[in-house]
Amino acid sequence: MTHPSNEARERPLSDALRLAAHGVPVLPLSRTKTPFKNCHACEQNLCGGRPNMKQPGPCRCPHPCHAWAAATKDPAVLTSRAWTLAWEQATAAAYHPGGAWLTVVDLDDADAVAWARESLPPTRTVPTTRGEHWLYLGPMRSANAVRPGVDIKSRMSYVRWLGPGAGAMAPLPDAVRALAEQEETTSAPGEVVSSPRAAAVWDSSVATGCRHTSQYVRTGLGRGVAKVRSHTESGAGSQAFGVARFLAKQHEQCPGPCGLDALADVIVAAAMSVGVPEPYARRAVANGLNTASGRAA
Structure with missing residues (x-):
């Protein structure tokens, strides 16, 4: 078995300290290139969450819990005993762009890069x-x-640190802001965005090639729908994207068909119930399903 060298283990922390010295809040990423899981005291956000999250809470946990919200510029925290184990297991450092007064447009494939070069100011x-x-x-x-x-x-x-890049940073353009404004948030009381069509039913008749039990699929779907509906002020469309992507990944090893269209309808209906316009909701869910399967919507 091969063990990482001391240099490989120390590099994420070195990157983090260098970024922090320039005023960029940072955090460690695990082997899966995601933030470390919450500690037992912070599981399911029982602690109330970090004070800098959307819903301020009382959490003062010394561990790197709560993903991007744990990002810090304080070298004493970054090198503390509570963070040491995470850095020893980390494969990369990440940074919180909003905390550094930055916005990152993440272009996931060649087509997206080509679009940006035609549509956005160089930066x-x-x-x-x-x-x-x-x-x-x-x-x-x-x-x-x-x-x-x-x-x-x-x-x-959060964004994984991949190096400083090249070129001068341009001010955030209206064209990028407009992209996020496509997702309208909760509508005014009494306003009707649109009426979702009746959600399809997910069962063995539409999922003849699924390797999961009905209880497994419906439990996961129920949890995902609850997450979408909890975003009553903003972000429901983004959450719908994440739920669709997560659910689709659970079926990657199934021979198929798995009836993902029926699951998609339920997620879309949940997003619409908290004010997301139907076209945006369907696009977000379709992109989530397609991202998980490696296709562009």
Whole structure:
């Protein structure tokens, strides 16, 4: 068995300390390139959440819990005993762009990069495995699936550190802000956005090739719908994208068909119930399903 060298283990922390010295809040990423799970005291957000989250809470946990909300510029925290284990297991450092007064346009494939070059002002770019990160000066709200292969990472989000990139950073343009504004949030009381069609029923008749039990699928769907409906003020469309992507990934090893269209209808209906317009809800869910399967919507 091969063990990572001391240099490999220390590099994420070195990157983090260097970024923090320049005023960029940072956090460690696990082997799955995601933030570390919450500790037992913070599981299911029982602690109330970090004070800098959308819903301020009382959490003062010394561990790197709550993903992007744990990001810090404090070297004493970054090198503390509570964070040491995470850095020893980390494969990369990430940063909170909104906390650094930045917005990152995450372009996930060649088509998205081509679109950005035609539609957005040039700015600093960072190559990624499949596309590019475009960095702009100025924060805004984050939003996933604003168009095929394009996510916006700023407030309430994190971005993996892949290097400084090249080029001068341009001010955040209205064209990027407009992408997130496509998702209208909760409508005014009494206003009707649109009426969802009756959601299809998910059962064995539409999922003849699914390897999961009905209880397993419906439990996961129920939890996802609850997450979407909890976003009553903003972000329901982005949450619908995430739920669709997560559910689709659970079926990657199934021979199929798995009746994902029926699941999609339920997620769309949940997003519409908290004010997301139907066209945006359907696009977000379709992009979530297609992202999980490696296709662009």
